[in-house]
Amino acid sequence: MLGLPFFAVSWRSLIERARARICGADRVLCGILLALKPVEAPGLGTLGVTKDGRLLVDPKAVMEYTLHGRRIEELARILVHEALHVLFLHPERCEKLGDLNICNVAADAIVEATIEESVRGDPSLARTLGFYTEDGVLNAPRPGSEYHKRLEALREFLEKCGVPWDMVLDETLESIYKKLEACLRKKGGAPAKSIDSHPWGGAQPSIVAPRGGSISSGREQLGEIARMAAKMVEEGGGAGPSGIAGKLPGVVPGEWENVLELTGLRAKLNWRQLLQRLLDRYAPLDYTWRRPSRRSEALRVYLPGPLKRGWKITVALDTSGSIEDDEYREFLAALYELLADRPVETLVVVEADVRVQRMQVFTDPPPPAVIEWARRRRGYGGTVFSTVIDEILEKHPDTDLIIYFTDGYGYYPKTQPRVPIIWVISRRGVKPGSRYWPPIGHVVKIE
Incomplete structure (x- = not known):
């Protein structure tokens, strides 16, 4: 057969x-x-x-x-x-x-x-x-x-x-x-x-183009x-x-x-787009048709508004002596934009230098109330990020994300914290490649 x-x-x-x-x-x-x-x-x-x-x-x-x-x-x-x-x-x-x-x-x-x-x-x-x-x-x-x-x-x-x-x-x-x-x-x-x-060496032959040819x-x-x-x-x-x-x-x-x-x-x-991309990963934004967008009236088109989710985000504001007043105002302006575009259910706001100076929990926070609370800063000492992060995680172990506004000059944790961290570095802050550039987490430089 x-x-x-x-x-x-x-x-x-x-x-x-x-x-x-x-x-x-x-x-x-x-x-x-x-x-x-x-x-x-x-x-x-x-x-x-x-x-x-x-x-x-x-x-x-x-x-x-x-x-x-x-x-x-x-x-x-x-x-x-x-x-x-x-x-x-x-x-x-x-x-x-x-x-x-x-x-x-x-x-x-x-x-x-x-x-x-x-x-x-x-x-x-x-x-x-x-x-x-x-x-x-x-x-x-x-x-x-x-x-x-x-x-x-x-x-x-x-x-x-x-x-x-x-x-x-x-x-x-x-x-x-x-x-x-x-x-x-x-x-x-x-x-x-x-x-x-990974034979990343050797001769240099020609590459075939996607549609043929050399x-x-x-x-x-x-x-x-x-x-x-x-x-x-x-x-x-x-x-x-x-x-x-x-x-x-x-x-x-x-x-x-x-x-x-x-x-x-x-x-x-720009740096705002980069920050939003990081937030999209750690605190995805959903929308609802039940709440119109703030842009609906201006555009005369009914657009869905952002849907509040159960995220708990901690924002740390560097209030050390190296932070100038205009830098601090820039931090607050960025925080206001963040809250206006991405509402969260629980927000922990921290003012800190070598340690936590003040800490406040806001539920369903309106942006003006948060900014008013943080406007009169406390601190003006040195900067120790590791101590501040440890205290945040000790008091709020269920936080989903830490966003730290700073100039970058300070002592960092030696290991990655158990939650993601985003460093937002001021315009006059540390430059990429310097010894104070954050060794852990994600970095967004205000430009």
């Missing part, structure tokens, strides 16, 4: 299928993958993107990811992984940090945490990409696969080095790198295995791809709210601000 003919499945066709699935969910990441040239790399054991724009592919690894062509979800996830490395400029940034092995692990952590945060809780995106089921169960990588084993080993390694997985997105590539480097120096050993391969070779081309993709994200280039790229400004604000800085796009955003 003759059997059915056997048709070999090519690794290139599987790459195309996985890429098509991503293109149906996110055109920014799709564009990056179309701009990378797949190159066969036997023995690599996985996939990897080079700094000169090649996508290295081990055919054997592709067959393992896809169970010899039977399913492509895991291959799609590794392709998203590679596209995010490009978008976040990880090849360029890792080259500057020194130890590529440690940086590879830090970069993988940022990328994998971004994927999980973006996809989990979004049934339509989870269904399209297949990374998670609609019930939030991990579907790709498959439990027990090599990809899954490396992901679990990555989580365990980060935990041992004091970087909990649920705090990864509060860090940047550079901050995680420093923590891992210090951890390995102290404890010895080697970093976890990278999920993919683009000039050189590592600068990869940076150009990243810049174009970043611009698309800023302009809303993701596939609506469901696309991974469309979620990046809210999901990974610290990492994304670095990308904007490096690509020259950050200058297009």
Whole structure:
């Protein structure tokens, strides 16, 4: 009896299928993958993107990811992984940090945490990409696969080095790198295995353009791809709210601000927009048609107004002697705008220098009442942020977010607090790169 003919499945066709699935969910990441040239790399054991724009592919690894062509979800996830490395400029940034092995692990952590945060809780995106089921169960990588084993080993390694997985997105590539480097120096050993391969060196072949044809070779081309993709994200280039790229400004604000800085796009955003983006992540704003927007009357169009949510936010105002009166007035003006645009259920306002001078809890706070309370400041001493934050968390352990208005000159906590913290630095405050620049949390510089 003759059997059915056997048709070999090519690794290139599987790459195309996985890429098509991503293109149906996110055109920014799709564009990056179309701009990378797949190159066969036997023995690599996985996939990897080079700094000169090649996508290295081990055919054997592709067959393992896809169970010899039977399913492509895991291959799609590794392709998203590679596209995010490009978008976040990880090849360029890792080259500057020194130890590529440690940086590879830090970069993988940022990328994998971004994927999980973006996809989990979004049934339509989870269904399209297949990374998670609609019930939030991990579907790709498959439990027990090599990809899954490396992901679990990555989580365990980060935990041992004091970087909990649920705090990864509060860090940047550079901050995680420093923590891992210090951890390995102290404890010895080697970093976890990278999920993919990062051969960020070597020759400079040409890159295939998205619509065919050849683009000039050189590592600068990869940076150009990243810049174009970043611009698309800023302009809303993701596939609506469901696309991974469309979620990046809210999901990974610290990492994304670095990308904007490096690509020259950050200058297009003012500090108020940056602060609002961070707040969108930690205190998302919903709207209701039952309460009209303040802009409705002026525009003569009925618009939904903001819906109060059960967020408890703490705002700390630096009242130390280094804060000039005009700086303090600027803090109060920013606080007024924040309350007017984003009502919260509970607000804790703190005046502090070396310690907490005053603390007041406002429920459903009207902006004028808060500003009137904070107008006559107390303090004028030195600045110790760590003491103030400890007291805030001791008295209000259920706070969801701390926003600290300051000039930045003071003593910071040595470790990340258990809640997110946003530093709003005054115009005359510390500059990026100085020894007083906040080592933890997210930073917004008033400009």
